[in-house]
Amino acid sequence: MPSITSAWMAWSWKNPRPPAAHPENIYQYSHKSEINIHTMKTHILNAILILAGASVLPHSAMAAGGEPAKALPKTAYLFSYFINNGEDGLHLAWSTDGLNWKALNGEKSYIQPVVGESKLMRDPCVIYGPDGIFRMVWTTSWGGKTIGYASSKDLITWSEQQSIPVGEVDQTGNCWAPELFYDDATKKYLIFWSSTIGGRFPETIDGGDGNHRTYYTSTTDFKTYSPTKLFLDPGFNCIDTTMIKAGGKYHVIFKDERSKPVSRKDLRSAVGDSATGPWHDVSEAFTRKGVEGPSVLKMGDEYVVYFDGFAGGGYGAMKTKDFIKWEEQSTKLVVPPGTKHGSALAVPGKVIEKLLAHDVKP
Structure with a gap:
């Protein structure tokens, strides 16, 4: 020593x-x-x-x-998010306890959107891959057939942005809230998102606010992608799916998007034996109504689900150990002003240190 x-x-x-x-x-x-x-x-x-x-x-x-x-501890936490309509791009916040989040970069964005039908960067999902690369996907438009993709080694300098045409069917009306998940069982990256595709699921067409289901593609190199397939159909209109592996099982959290005959707009979960399902044991709602954009983070032996209270009440969180019993955490949660649908992830403490150092202005 x-x-x-x-x-x-x-x-x-x-x-x-x-x-x-x-x-x-x-x-x-x-x-x-x-x-x-x-x-x-x-x-x-x-x-x-x-x-x-x-x-x-x-x-x-x-x-x-x-x-x-x-x-800073060996492991810290990062939260990606957008503000307003996503015009100015990716925002980041950090935390050591998963509840008190502080904005980075003086609340300014790190990267501005330049691809997609409307050149927006909504619902940014960032993951830290096994190769030490950060990868991000996002919603580029309210209506369209593409999603955005970029990668970075440090979250400061980003690769050229790509517009991925995941809406392969002409009747695809939108591609919302894409998420990334690295499946260690297949060594592939899954990308999944929500779309309403005309003519599909006619039995639920009267549920209101579109008729979404979650679809996915997979890739190993972000150059070629598998054909789009159905990822999640809980039997009703759903959006904003996120996923985590826990205890040898895969858990998806998603928003019940039904507005008729009774408005739902809450979060539910389902479980599967692989990263692509099939999904079963669809739960009852475990959040209040008027929320969306879930993201799930493992902290010790607990899992925290963050959500965007779009109908009022602000950003919220629930925690669980088994995805059955849930404990409210919203009153303890502090996020930067204007935070909207993003993703939470664990990162090495040194990643946050570099971002903080970048925050220092001459």
């Missing part, structure tokens, strides 16, 4: 020191003493972190007033 002296020297060598205290600098530094003390505290803290084998904190991870914030 390195000594405190060697750790201090290792850190200091890589970081600029204040200029020597020549007489002409005394006045300047007397007016910047608070900044110098802040910098010194950062150096000392990082020397300690090096000794402990932990990650070094950027200046932006320091709490207000120059007091050091807690060191």
Whole structure:
């Protein structure tokens, strides 16, 4: 284990020191003493972190007033979301407890949409692949046959955006809220989304607000894609499907989109033995009405489902251990202003550190 002296020297060598205290600098530094003390505290803290084998904190991870914030844990949490109508692109927030989310990049977007029928970036779903690459899909338009795709190594610099034509049938009216899921059983990425396709499921055409089902395609390289297939049909109009693997089973969470004869607009779940179903044991609603856009995050032995309270009540969350019994978490949840349908994921703490460092403005 390195000594405190060697750790201090290792850190200091890589970081600029204040200029020597020549007489002409005394006045300047007397007016910047608070900044110098802040910098010194950062150096000392990082020397300690090096000794402990932990990650070094950027200046932006320091709490207000120059007091050091807690060191970021090995695993932290990231939330992708959009605001307004999705015109300005991807927004990100971070958290260490999954409940208190802080906006990154000064609440500004990281990437602006340039593909798709309406060039929007709604419902951004980001996953962290086994190859260490972040991949994102999103809704490009209220009506159309495409979804957007891009990838990044650091969430700051993104690849060229692609418009993926997943609506293969002429009667496809929309492709909403696409999600990505890496299936470790087949080593393929699944992309699934909700569409109303004219002429299909005539028995539920009177349910109101479209007649959606969830469809999917798969890929290994994001260059070629399998033919579109039906992913989820719970027997009624549904949108905003998300999925997680838990206890050897696959669980889907989705929105009941029916508005007739009784308005539902709540979240339900189903379970399957593979990442493509078939799905069974469709649950009753486990949320209030007027919510959509679920995203599920594993935290310890619990699972938290976040949702967008589009009809009022703000963003909400429920937690469970078994996808049967649910506990309300909405009153504990804090998200950035204007947050709309996004996705939550676990990431290495160093990913957040780099994003925080990027937040520092000259």
